[in-house]
Amino acid sequence: MTTEIPMDKTTDTTKVSTAQATPIVPLPHAAARALTVAGSALALIGTFLAWTWTREFPGNLTVTGYPGGLQVLTLVGSALTLLFTLSGYGIRGLGWLTPGGKNSPVLLAALGVFGTTGYAMGAISQELGGLVNLEPGAWVSGIGALVALIGALGLPVDQPYGAEDPNPNLWGRIRHSLTAPEPGRAKELPSWAEILIIAAGFGVGLYVFAFGIGTEYSELFIGFLIIAAFGFTAVTRAGLLKRLSALTAKHRNVAMAAAFVAAICFPFTQTNDQFALIGANILIFATVALGLNVVVGLAGLLDLGYVAFLGVGAYAAALVSGSPQSSIGVHFPFWAAVLTGAAASLIFGVVIGAPTLRLRGDYLAIVTLGFGEIFRITMNNLNGNSGPDVTNGANxxxxxxxxxxxxFNLGLPHNVLGHELTRSGNYYLLMLLFTAIVVMVFRRSAESRIGRAWVAIREDETAATAMGINGFRLKLLAFALGASLAGLAGTVQAHVSYSVTPEQYEFAGPVPPNSAFLLAAVILGGMGTISGPLIGAALLYLIPAKLQFMAEYQLLLFGVALMLLMRFRPEGLVADRRKQLEFHETGQLDVPEDKSLPDGATGVAKAGA
Amino acid sequence: MTTTTTAPTSTTVLDASGVTMRFGGLTAVRDVNLTVNTGEIVGLIGPNGAGKTTFFNCLTGLYVPTEGKVAYKGTVLPPKPHLVTQAGIARTFQNIRLFANMTVLENVLVGRHTRTKEGLWSALLRLPGFKKAEDASRARAMELLEFTGLAAKADHLARNLPYGEQRKLEIARALASEPGLLLLDEPTAGMNPQETRAAEELIFAIRDKGIAVLVIEHDIRFIMNLCDRVAVLVQGEKIVEGPADVVQSDERVIAAYLGTPFEGAPGEAEAAEVEAAEAEAQSTTEGDDK
Structure with missing residues (x-):
């Protein structure tokens, strides 16, 4: 009975509110659409004009006829706005752009253009001292962006208001106008076409990613972040991402191969060794994050000292690397060094795991945090003074x-297919091989009897043991597997960074990877998924690295960003199907909440007894 | 006290002898003996807090009994839940404990854990036996879902099942470990009469598969229909055991459920005392309001 009443209400309010979903700016729809098209076209034209008179502002925005730097971002954004708007007109051949929402992608893209252009104008006038430094081109783009935004705000809203809030306030209306319905089922395409679409999707992804890494000054990176965030959301709302992920789910092996090939291509798109190094470091970070995902995402063990395993692998590899400062004067071949590093991490993982995994929840987190610090301090103390000389202490x-x-010496540049592959490029490709191995290990273990047992332990350990799962042994297995994967990455890291020091393996610090960042990458990216930690790690590495000018505010901003993300997308960027359902109740058959309902029935039964 | 000894015609599946569970000074289960034979459905009833679930937890190794031992088909079980399950005792929980964010099929596959051997290396290297074992597991799990009538919902998340089906899924998951004895903790709690009848039929079908069943239940009609033998637990002690109708009319059982009549009805003096106390309580609360 109680469930029926709200359902009746729902249908009623949906009927009423269909008419009520009004745009934020009251405009005739045709006028709104025309304004959006005109505005984004204007913004697009403006990028071909000079935005400022001096080359003191980075990126050379003084040339007429050739967009550069921040102008490119506005150009791409306004082109996207234009395309989405035209698709909304129902122009033939563009309908595929918006299978989901029609108008919210336009609004989001327009917001992105407005944000980037506004930011560029603000940055120019602030750095050069006044609005006088803006050339007409900047005004053209700025006004165009504003007009497009106003037009987009006047477009009809994609969805009627929800039943829970039929009369939202202004903030609610703005938020609502950014939502969109899910896309319907896609038309069947021949599989070669689908594979081509996947390849194109990954190509675009690689290009955007390489552009982000290659941003040479922080203004461009901030502009890039603005347009990328809004553009990504716009593409999601348009339903394109859903279509793409449906395709990748269908051709999973092809998609993985495409992602791998796109990643291989990355060093060949870079001419600067520095950016290839960033790529290699991101891969190290991402691989370790994926290893942590076995422990946290699958088995549900909160490990706050995970970076210690990376450290063990790196120290083991450094000791057998033949470095003149190594206390063991041996030089293992690479494969032996890798095995040594992984084995050392494995042993360390078992030694730490065996006593600590008897604890649950918060206690486990605290103890692992302690062990992580013990590792760092021990490495500091094994310096010949406060202990035997093994690690040279702080040096x-x-x-x-x-x-x-x-x-094949990885330290020297090599010419591959007419492209100079630098030292960092070499290490990037080596690390990519390790990442692929870890991805495979993660996927195969997750989709097996062992992986199911891990998830069962995460869900309900008592029930899992009652199903015959040896909880301690499987948790130890997860811990050991995670540790040896981190150890693998550590062996490469030691060589990439030339040296290993204890303070590389702190709990928290401004430079990833450290335990806090690793955990953040897993949670931000999406627990229990493969692509989640990879994306999370890339973002968490790039954002601090590119925002170094913020100095002491860097971590503060970072913290704020994390909080916002957890508020609005608690399941992470890439949602595990399970997690998505966990955090966003869809309202379909909410059984667990109804448990109290059958009280009457048990009462009768008891009375009968 | 009085325990009707069962005829030694069929073999004993479960033999719990002298099981005692103390939590500090509280004795939750005191010296309980219980046997379950093959092909038998045994009921365990008792008022709330009588120690039925505690007894179950002692049987399945979730608790280590303070005294006594539990034997399954003649071998004494170690008090470790996973070893008990491996030996052949499966259970369900009073408050449903499914893996809520796994699919229905995955839940049953987890139940197959003890009956499959494929380890981590086999999974990582995809050794030849891996796919075969996985497929066999899946087929067996689907069979069980057919048996419990959940096959159509194999890909749903367990949390999205209606209440009655969650109970069924718990049973399917328990059956997946191929037990010789199934322990059901209030399998019909919160079910309507139709669902209860369906549960009855399901339990009979399980018995027909050759699995002995020990069931805790409050619904006495359900117990009457279902059980060959009923044991009554009151304040941690087994007071009666026997056929359902004998147990139902036993005075001690009635007393345990409904209480014994007072010796001498409350007199006028007592009634007046209570009234006075109530009046005083009311006046003090009013005083507080002022």
Missing amino acids: GIPNIPDLEIFG
């Missing part, structure tokens, strides 16, 4: 020689 082990695999 660490420097001068780690470059790897040589089958006579």
Whole structure:
């Protein structure tokens, strides 16, 4: 009975509110659409004009006829707005752009253009001292962006207001106008076409990612972040992402191969060794995050000292690398060093796991945090003074020689297919191989009897043991597997960074990877998924690295960003199907809430007894 | 006290002897003996707090009994839940404990854990036996879902099932470990009469598969229809055991459920005393208001 009443209400309010979903700016729809088209076209034209008179502002915005720097971002954004708007007109051949929402993508893209252009104008006038430094082109784009935004705000709203809030206030209306319905089922395409679409999707992704890494000054990176965030949301609302993920789910192996190929292509798009190094570091970070995902995402064990396993692998590899400062004067070949690093991490993982995994929840988190710090402090103390000389204490082990695999020296640039592959490029590709191995390990273990047992332990440990799962042993297995995956990454990291020092392996610090950042990458990206931690790690590495000018505010801003994300998307950027249902109740058969309902029935039964 | 000994015609599946569970000074279960034979459905009833679930937890190794031992088909069980399940005792929980964010099929597959051997290396290297074992597991799990009538919902998340089906899924998951004895903790709590009847039929079908069943239940009609033998637990002690109708008319059982009549009805003096106390309580609360 009680469930029926709200359902009746729902249908009523939906009927009423269909007419009520009014745009924020009251405009005739045709006028709104025309305004949006005109505005975004104007913004687009403006990018071809000079925005400022001097080259003092980075990116050279003084040329007429050739957009550069921040102008490119406005150009791309306004082109996207224009395309989405035209698709809304129902122009043939553009309908595929908006299978989901029709107008909210336009609004989001327009917001992105407005944000980037506004930010560019603000940055120019602030850095050069006044609005006088803006050339007409900037005004053209700025006004165009504003007009497009006003037009987009006047477009009809995609969905009627929800039943829970039929008369939202202004903030609610703005938020509502950014939502969109899910896209319907896609038309069947021949599989070669679908694979081509996947390839194109990954190509665009690679290009955007490489552009983000390659941003040479922070103004461009901030502009990039603005347009990328809004553009990404616009594409999601338009339903394109859903279509793409449906395709990748259908051709999973093809999609993985495409992602891998796109990643291989990355160093060939970079001419600057520095950016390839960023790529290699991101891969190290991402691989370790994926290893942590076994422990946190699958088995549900909160490990706050995970970076120690990376450290163990790196120290083990450094000790057997043949570095003159190593206390063991041996030089293992690469494969042996890798096995040593992974084995050392594995042993360390078992040694730490065996006593701590008897604890649950918060206690486990605190103890692992402690062990993480113990590792760092021990490495500091094994310096010959306060302990035996193994690790050179705070100086660490420097001068780690470059790897040589089958006579191929990774330290030297090589010419591959007419492209100079730098040292960092070499290590990037080596690390990519490790990432692929870890991805495979994660996927295969997750989709097996062992992986199911881990998830069962995460869900309900008591019930899992009652199903015959040896909880302690499986948790130890997860811990050990996670540790050895981090150890693998550590062996490469030691060589990439030339030296290992204890303070590389702190709990928290401004430079990833450290335990806090690793955990943040897993949670922000999406627990229990493969692409989640990879994306999360890339973002968490790039954002602090590119925002170095903010100095002491860097971590503050970072914290604020994390809080916002957890508020609005608690399941992470890439949602596990399970997690999405967990955090956003869809309202379909909410059974667990109804448990109290059958009281009457049990009462009768008891009375009968 | 009085325990009707069962005829030693069929073999004993479960033999719990002298099981006692103390939490500090509180004795939740005191010296309980219980046997379950093959092909038998045994009921365990008793008022709330009588120690039925505690007894179940002692049987399945979730609690280590303070005294006594539990034997399954002649071998004494170690008090570890996963070893008990491996030996062949499966259970369901009073408050449903499904893996809420796994699919229905995955839940049953987890139940297959003890009956499959594929380890981590086999999974990582996809050794030849892996796919075969996985497929066999899946087929067996689907069979069980057919048996419980959940096959159509195999890909739903367990949390999205209606209440009655969650109970069924718990049973399917328990059956997946191929038990010789199934312990059901209030399988019909919160079900309507139709669902209860369906549950009855399901339990009979399980018995027909050759699995002995020990069931805790409050619904006495359900117990009467279902059980060959009923044991009554009151304040941690087993007071009666026997056929359902004998137990139902036993005085001690009635007393335990409904209480014994007072020796001498409350007199006028007592009534007046209570009234006076009530009046005083009311006046003090009013005083507080002022």
